[in-house]
Amino acid sequence: MDVLIATKLSQNTTDKTSYTAFRNLKDEFGGWEDVMTAPLSRIKNAIKVCGLSNTKAVQIKKMLENIKNEHGSLTLVHLRKLSDNEVYDELLKHKGIGKKTVSCLLAFGLGRDVFPVDTHVHRVLNRIGLVDTKTPEETFEAAKFIVPDKFKVNFHTNLIRFGRNVCKAVRPLCYECMVINLCSFNQKNLSVNSGLKTAAENNFIILEKI
Ligand code: SF4
Numbered sequence: 001m002d003v004l005i006a007t008k009l010s011q012n013t014t015d016k017t018s019y020t021a022f023r024n025l026k027d028e029f030g031g032w033e034d035v036m037t038a039p040l041s042r043i044k045n046a047i048k049v050c051g052l053s054n055t056k057a058v059q060i061k062k063m064l065e066n067i068k069n070e071h072g073s074l075t076l077v078h079l080r081k082l083s084d085n086e087v088y089d090e091l092l093k094h095k096g097i098g099k100k101t102v103s104c105l106l107a108f109g110l111g112r113d114v115f116p117v118d119t120h121v122h123r124v125l126n127r128i129g130l131v132d133t134k135t136p137e138e139t140f141e142a143a144k145f146i147v148p149d150k151f152k153v154n155f156h157t158n159l160i161r162f163g164r165n166v167c168k169a170v171r172p173l174c175y176e177c178m179v180i181n182l183c184s185f186n187q188k189n190l191s192v193n194s195g196l197k198t199a200a201e202n203n204f205i206i207l208e209k210i
Helices: 002-009 015-028 032-037 040-046 053-071 077-081 084-091 099-109 119-128 136-143 149-165
Strands: none
Touching (some): 002 015, 002 053, 040 053, 099 136, 099 149, 119 136
């Protein structure tokens, strides 16, 4: 449940602010049962540091209520017995839970060989030329057959770091890129003076802390 809520909080915001919101929930409430029964305003207040806190508070509370109603308790241990596809089917029923969130739960919460695709992973794989896709969802489907199972989770986290620090959305640091000779991106940024000169490290990944 921790991984699911943390991933939910991290949607459309930075890992650092979503981690603060997650810690606030853990520290200010006695457990997920208390979050479920708390007034919405208290949940919103606890997670206001991260983006879309109003929507996230409503969806988290509703999801907890639904899980409790369906399973009698707020645990997701029953997912361990399900196949990956069954876990997708089970969790995609909840409003605000998408394939990327379930993929993160599978990879980081259940130790499955799954390759979650976010905006960084999607951008980097397309620039390098490993896939030719329009959306993260398409990249997710294509990458299933490209990335060997045993590398899936580590490759995911390394691509996020690489996308944040080197292969940035705007002005990628191609002039100091270690895979430049493998990359087929035809708009490489080779001008050292065009942006930040050296990669600043931005390596905090929330799911490695949960
Ligand atoms: S050469 Fe540039 S576009 Fe290609 S992977 Fe490296 S940083 Fe990204």
